[in-house]
Amino acid sequence: METASNILREIDTHIVMVTRHARPGVLRRALAAGVKGFVPKSTPSEKLAEVILAVVSGARYVDPEIAASALIGTDCPLTGRELDVLRATTEHDTLAQTAEALHLAPGTVRNYVSAAIAKLGVSGRHEAAQKAWKEGWI
The missing domain is CATH 1.10.10.10 (Winged helix-like DNA-binding domain superfamily/Winged helix DNA-binding domain)
Structure with missing residues (x-):
């Protein structure tokens, strides 16, 4: 997330994060950092191309499975x-x-x-x- 934050401080751009750490906590931190797209590393190249085009056009994209996990996951008791x-x-x-x-x-x-x-x-x-x-x- 630090890299995304640093990039966005320096350049007006959109970031799609492709990660092997596609977990709800990572998603929340990525979105807070300003990432516009979030997909797991296993995303097929054709889908990734669609996501990039959507994000470049101003949309936001979060992999549906990760989004569902984040929504139904256990509430975190930690600060x-x-x-x-x-x-x-x-x-x-x-x-x-x-x-x-x-x-x-x-x-x-x-x-x-x-x-x-x-x-x-x-x-x-x-x-x-x-x-x-x-x-x-x-």
């Missing part, structure tokens, strides 16, 4: 910042690394992780991140 921390947890080995990557104090990260663990009823930060991924929140 945006808790999700950010869990997302970063999947990319970093320690809380200190996560804190540094998010420009937060380690104690703040620990508090967000503790809150997420309690809300999700799991025993650790990696389990919390896995549950959030499975539910499509991150």
